[in-house]
Amino acid sequence: MPIATAQQPHGQPRSIAQVQIDARSTIDRAREAYRLGDYETAVQLWQQLAREFEEGGDRLNAAMAWSNLALSDRQLGRWEDARTAIARSFSLLETTEKSGDRDRVWAQAADIRGELYRGMGDLENAIASWQEAAKLYQLSGQNDRLLNNQLNRAETLQDLGLYPRACNAFLTALEIESQDCDLSDSQFEQFVNYLWNDRELSALKLRGAIGLGNLFRLRGNLIDSATILSKTAQLSARIDDRALQAIAYLSLGNTQRFLDDKEAAFASYARSAQLATSEFSQLQARLNQLSLTIALKPESESTNLARELENQIGIVPLTQQGIYAEINFAKSLIQLATKIPESQESPDRFAERSRENFDRAERILQRAIDRTRQLGNARAQAYALGTLGKLYEARQDWDRAIQFSLQALQFAPSYTAPDIAYQFLWQLGRLESHTGDLDAAIAHYGEAVKTLQALRSDLVAIGDEAQFSFRESVEPIYREFAALLLRRDRQVSQADLIQAREVVESLQLAELDNFFQDACLDTQPVQIDRVDEKAAAIYTIILSDRLETIVSIPGKPLKHYTAEVDRPTVEAEIEAMRLYLTDPRRRSAIDRFQQISQQIYDWIVGPASVDLERNAIETLVFVLDGGFRNLPMSALYDGEGYLIEKYAIALTPGLQLLEPKPLQSQTLSVLTAGISEARQGFVELPGVESELDRIANKLPTKRLLNPSFTEANFKTTLDRSSFPVVHIASHGQFSSDADQTFILTWDDRIDVREFDTLLRRNAQGAEPIELLVLSACQTASGDKRAALGLAGVAVRAGARSTIASLWYVSDRATAQLMTEFYRQLSDRPQSKAQALRGAQQALLQSEEFSTPYFWSAFVLVGNWL
Structure with missing residues (x-):
């Protein structure tokens, strides 16, 4: 950077060399004072330099001094002075002849202006200013400044809640070759090794790693977040950067807290406080x-x-x-x-x-x-006002709580700050519900849900400045809204029921978005009448004090039924039914099982039974909530028989995820794949080979068994030929954690997120897979939300329908059920749900496999036609 000449006091001229030495010495002193946190001294020195440079006619160095003065004023909270200083810097630059030196100073001033905007909460202008600086840094090859600039932008995108864009910015800054934060195991391992082995380790790279670790936590990828942050804390010690180490431990504590390791989190916070500079x-x-x-x-x-x-x-x-x-x-x-x-x-x-x-x-x-x-700072003002409203809510001072919540929304309207607005719209809805203003409450809950839906593309994991928890920060909004629409002390209209049904479907979609940490699902609402005139949709929603069921029968008004039973009781009965289905020690106690099953039937199907029969309904389509998704509806007992004996049954995360097309009538062909031998710590499945043989006896097949069932072979086979049906008989697991939802291949695992690339048909005009069958997978034991993984596989695979098992069933029972299913499918025209019903009834009527454990494990998810 050029150094200006200046005049000696009392008019005595100094040599140019002396001027340069004095100016450089003052600049060094100013920068050192800033680094040490002595901002008052830094301000005095930059003021002196700015004055001397301007008096000497050196606009370029004066602009540099003014921008650094703005940065120092910012640290002291002197925002008006900072704004004045940065404006003066740009005023000088605009009247300076264009040159490489001018571009470098302009870039630094734009960088500092971005920091000022960020501090004032004007994040969009901060990003724009940093983008301007980045172009100039790239032209001049200032790589360290460019990296700092990229990290500033990434952190600000994260502040805005724009996690996918923030992730791309961090990955670009750290030179990781990936399009999104769903790093493969090899990519993640490569990144951690890169951090650990980099001989030119820098504080900037570690700051980027901390940002990525925080982002992984916000997106729900807690294990990888903890790994990165723990490594970064160690590496910060290696380069003796206590400040960075303190930040890494603070972030690690936040992740450990989400992992429910509170003692470890407490220790990390204590370590951070100890190291803080x-x-x-x-x-x-x-x-x-x-x-x-x-x-x-x-x-x-x-x-x-x-x-x-x-x-x-x-x-x-x-x-x-x-x-x-x-x-x-x-x-x-x-x-x-x-x-x-x-x-x-x-x-x-x-x-x-x-x-x-x-x-x-x-x-x-x-x-x-x-x-x-x-x-x-409008965003900070909105948070402060909204939190004051929350305080008055806790004190049950409803009027003042509403007053401050409304003020918060004035500073963070949904069209400019949706990540803040949805929280205080929700807060207003709660407050108005307390005061009995139900129309206003419904309106504000509705606005909160609309705001959340509008955020899907950029804001999947939504959170405030603390940490995000879907179950605490988003899910209750949908449940409370549905509860409000169906309140017992008000007349529930058809419009209320339609809106409540939409809320249930939106909750299902939000849960799947959160499961994938990606707004990956294309939706288009459809009516049950358009799909199947002989099918009824049954929606359940578990509320804190009751269970609500909405029933949709084609051509009829919606109806809803209330079971006066609280959430703990519902969850206890669900768990009891699941135990009697899957625990070998209880499996034979059929009377007790039927008693529990009938209780659940009475809650969600019994009240609609007369209407279902009167309208000649043949198929029941369940949109299930919570733990109900871990249960087979086919095994509900009405006091005389099981539900599967009266109806074909399907599950769907929602009709808006449904592609309403029936199974094509052309000759079906099947790609079968499976593993019968013990692999990767999983036991052998000796019945798999027989199962695949039986399918081949019914339909034309291409088989990949044992060593031939690799991910590469599977993909190549799918790419070369069109198979309406794909049948996989291998170990697998459905979990509420996408990282723990997988299908086992001979040499690897197919992650749930990989189904997009493996199964979706990319060729122009190619038909999607009609049916995906997963015959040896099961929901993760003890995971109450594990069926999210099953729904996730179903929608991510791109197949119109998926059949899978909720628990692992014996090889012989599975082989018999699958043989009968494919026989039913190939012998006469009928829906997939009807074919599965026929197969389940065949087992139910057999002597060996008549208990629900054997025949009810398999469920159809998606399009039942």
Whole structure:
């Protein structure tokens, strides 16, 4: 960078060399003061340099000094001064002749302007300014500055909740060859090795690794997040960067908390606080310790720590991070105020303690609101106002809670800040429900759901400035909205029922999006009448205090039925039925099983039974909620027989995911693949070969067995020929974790996300697979949401229908059921659901396999036609 000449005091000229030496010395001192956190000294030195450069007519170096002055003012919370300084920098640059030196200074000024925008919460302009700087850095080959710039952009996209775009930005910055964050095992291992073995390890690369680790956590990839952050903490120690190490441990603690390893998280927060090189970094770690202490430790420990932190919270910088720290602390005080009292605490003392904590939280939030106004940060102001509304909600001061929630939405409307707006729309809906203003509550819940749906493409894992949890932050909105629409103290109209049905379907879709961490599913709502005039759709939704069922019969108004049973009771009966189906020790207790099964039948099918019979319904299509998805509806007992004896049965995540086309009438051909031998720690499946032989006796087949069933062979075979039916007989598992949902091949596993590339037909005009059969997979034991994996496989595979087993059934029973299924499918025109019903009835009527364990395990997901 060129150094300007200047004049000696009292008009005595200095040599150019002396001017250059003095200026360089002052610049070095200013930069060192900034690095050490002595921002007042840095401001004084940059002011001196800016003045001297301007007096000497050196516009370029004056612009450099003004932009650095803006950065130093920012650190002191002097935002007006910072804005004035950066504006002066660009004013000088605009009147400076274009050159390579001007481009370098312009790039640095644009970078600093981006940081100012970010601090003020103007994230879109921050990104635009950084993009401008990046182009100039690329032209001038300033690679380190470019990497810092890329990381700034990636972190800001993450702040906005635009996780897929943030992920791409981090991957680009770290030179990882992948289109998204769904790294393969080899790519992930390569990245970790690259970090560990890089001889030119830098703080910037480790900062990028921390950003990627945080992003993995936000997207639900917790194990990989913990691995990256743990490695980064170690590597930060290797390069002796305590500040970076503190950040890595803080992030690792957040991930460990989501892994429910609270003790490890507590230790990581403590380590972060110990390593922190600034008071504010230490405060951030201790604030996270506080929220964990409230959950884990006695009230006295939480209270003592909160009092210690209250003295520190008053001196946080006037920055977005500083304001979020205040809001974080206020949230902890609200949590402490509502914590259930210890047994020895009197009711009066608990009330007094709650009041004290509420009052302290209110003071801190009011201060935070004032500071957001000084900063001009609309997003931070919305969070502070909304959190104050939450405080009044906890105090049951409904009017003031509504007032501040509405104010929050003024600063974060859904069209500019949807990731914030949905939270406070939800909050307003809750509050209005409490005050009895049901129309307003329904309107605000509806807006919250619409906002969530609009965010699908960029914002799958939605969260506030803390950490994201789908089950806490998104799922309740759908359930509470449905509960509101179906409230017992209001007249439920057809419009309410239609909207409630749409809410149930939207929840199913949101759960699948969250399962994949990707808004990957194309949807188009369809009516049951358009699909099958002889099919009825049954929607269930489990609420905290009751079970609601909506029934859709073609040509008839929707109906709904309420079972007065709370969630714990429903979940207990679901678990009991599952145990009697799958536990060998209970399997023979058929009377007890039928008793439990009939109870569930009475809740969700019994009330509609007369209407189903009157309208000659032949197929029941279930859109199931929660643990019901782990149960076979075919095994519900009505007191005389099983449901499969009256109806063909199918499951679907929702009619909007359905492609309403029947099985083609042309001759069916099948690609069969399987493993009969023990592989990769899984036991042998001796009946697989016989199963595939029996299918070949019924339909034309191409078989891949044992060594020939590799992922590469499977893909090549599918690419070369068109098979309407694909039948896989191999070990596999359905789990609520996409990373634990897989099909075993001879040498590897097919991950659920890989079904897109393996099974979807890419050739122009190619028909999708009509039917995918998975005959030896099972839902993960003990995983109450494991059927999400089954639904995930079904929709990701691109097949119109999927048949799979909820638990592993004996080889002989499976072979017999599959043989009968394909015989039914090939012998006469009928739907896939009817063919499966015929096969299940054949086993039910046999002497050997008549218990539900054998015949009810297999379910049809998707298009039943």
